[in-house]
Amino acid sequence: MYKSNVNDELYGANGYNCWLGYHLLENGELRENYSQWASNIVISKEPDEIKIALSELKSGINGILGVDAVVVTREPEQSSCIALGVLGRGQNIDSYVKYDEVVQIGNEGFIIKAFKTGNSEIVVVAGTTTKGLLYGVFSLLRLLQTEATISGILKIENPANQLRIINHWDNIDGSIERGYAGKSIFFTDNKVTEDLGRIKDYARLLCSVGINSIVINNVNVHKYESMLITDKYLNDVASLAQIFRDYGIKLYLSANFASTIEIGGLATADPLDPQVRKWWKEKADEIYSLIPDFGGFLIKADSEFRPGPFTYGRTHADGANMLAEALEPYGGLVIWRCFVYNCMQDWRDRITDRARAAYDNFMPLDGLFRENVLLQIKNGPMDFQVREPVSPLFGGLQKTNQLLELQITQEYTGQQKHLCYLVPMWKEILDFDTMAKGRNTSVKKIITGSVFNNKLGGMAAVTNIGNDLNWTGHQMAQSNTYGYARLCWNPDLSAEKITDEWVRMTYSNYEKVVNTVKEMLLGSWRTYENYTSPLGIGWMVNPNHHYGPNVDGYEYDKWGTYHRADHKGIGVDRTVKSGTGYAGQYHKDVAGIYEDMDKCPEELLLFFHHMPYDYILKSGETLIQYIYNTHFKGVEEVEELRNKWFSLKGWISEEIFLHVLERLDGQLEHSKEWRDVINTYFYRKTGISDELGRKIY
DSSP, rough: OOOGGGGEEEEEETTGGGGOOOOOOSSSHHHHHHHHHEEEEESSSSSSHHHHHHHHHHHHHHHHHOOOOOOEESSSSOEEEEEEEESSSSGGGGSSSSSHTTTTTOOOOOEEEEEEETEEEEEEEEEEEHHHHHHHHHHHHHHHTTOOOOOTTTEEEOSSSOOOOHHHOOOTTTTTTOOOOOSSEEEEETOOSOOOOHHHHHHHHHTTTTTOEEEEEESSSSSSGGGGGSSTTTHHHHHHHHHHTTTEEEEEEOOTTTTHHHHTOOOOTTTTTHHHHHHHHHHHHHHHHHEEEEOEEEOOOOOOEEEEEEGTTTOHHHHHHHHHHHGGGGGEEEEEEEOOTTOOOOOOOSSSOGGHHHHHHHHTTOSSSSSSSEEEEEEESSSOOSOOOTTHHHHHBBBSSSEEEEOOTTTTTTTTTTTOHHHHHEEEHHHHHHOBBBBBBBBBHHHHTTTTTTTTEEEEEEOOOOTTTSEEESGHHHHHHHHHHHHOOOOTSSHHHHHHHHHHHHHHHOOOHHHHHHHHHHHHHHHHHHHSOOTTOOBBOOOTTTTOOOOOOOOTTTSSSTTOOOEEEEEEOOOOTSSGGGGGOOHHHHHHHHHHHTTTTGGGHHHHOEETTTTTOOOOOHHHHHHHHHHHHHHHHHHHHHHHHHTTTTTSSSHHHHHHHHHHHHHHHHHHHHHHHHHHHHHHHHHHOOOOOOOOO
């Protein structure tokens, strides 16, 4: 059963500490075993550079083992210990690590190794940098929290991705675009927050899972938000940057492409205009004088009413390269989003297709961007739907640095009112084989830069963080933040492994809790898909706020053309043979699969093909019956989610238990609404009754 401990008094029972709650291990024998070597920490004579790593290690050991570790500068005789330090700094730590081990450790990597010496055991935690050491400490604490075997361990880890980015869509007034967990933790009433303690807690959380970059403001940068890069705000932004710097995280800002007009007093933002170029170079000088390790700019341009180079007859490459030139002397980066399309287009003709937009805009520019520019590409061609294919830019672009953009905040997946664990979806995206250089050319390999020898790469995600006490609104949505970061570090980790870690670190190691919560999480994405949008069709949401069912409601879909349903069939023909031609944007081997309705994965069938309602699926169901069945099934699965959670009463802290139960009660009611609205729409559209005789309103 759930047992309170000292950390509960410091927010541990309400979710504030997330996966760093450091609950006392229930397994007394294992706790005693760990404590034999965790009771002593050996460091160098100069601990200042490792003070944060040391503090985190002591705090974790105290919470997990109930031990107040003794810190010494010399290995204790006849006693086991942890040896902690940075390699290559003339410290004793070097004597514990072999040369062939050292050469495997990158500048963000670490080593954890345990070995016997006489009757003692030494556990070494080291990195080649203080950042790597911090990651190593958090990794060791993760092993302790999840009851791993430490004896004899040899773990050398480096992150797969250079850039592991969190994007905030926070506005200076304190609001958050697509924020479902309260107000901004960075801004309030047009000021930078004074609650720097919470910022430090946030930096700890991100560092513990290997995030190394953060963009603190919204990509939709309007005139007032443009002021963030002026002296009115830069000193306060620099204070935030210092906190994140201590935890190995670089701070970036979203910038308005038309800042030269909005705040600079110029009449133009033409990227080829000498005055514009001069203004941005001077602005870079100003920023770096206050934030020497400033990461750079995130830019959204020429999409959804945001200004960009198109106004001046220039290309995205012209715009990005102008900014990159200004940042290059300081090592700064320009991250240019590929979410570019004309939202005011009339989509009713056969060829016009929003899905084509990113590829059509950026493929002709491949190879024209400077080395310190990265294109940030949404995982799919549309907009973070519950199911859509991988963007064809992955595998298409070969001469340009790329970032995979995901959305942790659940804009189209329940807005943190619903449980929808996205790690299984992200695994499918990362593992997707583009076949761009033959088989096994997966997205996860491309974004590291290794496939096409790109200089930079990585992952970025729109976060779900707000100032709610539990950070994410729905406490279980913390699992998406954790899971995203773990995949950034190692995209080969399985969804099951990541889920197991999160449950054990957040709640407990009791198998009943672990197994039940894992089942809930791992099935929840498909459950959400079942009662919302079938077979890759997407959207079907209320306009503007995107919550709740409305088949024809999406604000940029005035004519129902995002699903193209009529009384005979549904789906968008995106084939080369007879449709929009979107399928042809993929490598020919992938395109051939999507082009053929018999080969096309059924979960994406309606994304690529317009199908009659009496089409027989592999399950033997007609298409219309599948729509009815999955929507009824989705509701039943939510009922089961609630039952599973209820079975944990007494095993989870009461505050978290009641909070999650309330969310699941709401999800059950909302899933019924989805079921009834969607099924009724298609019954009225087709006149075809449910074969099982269930009531459709």
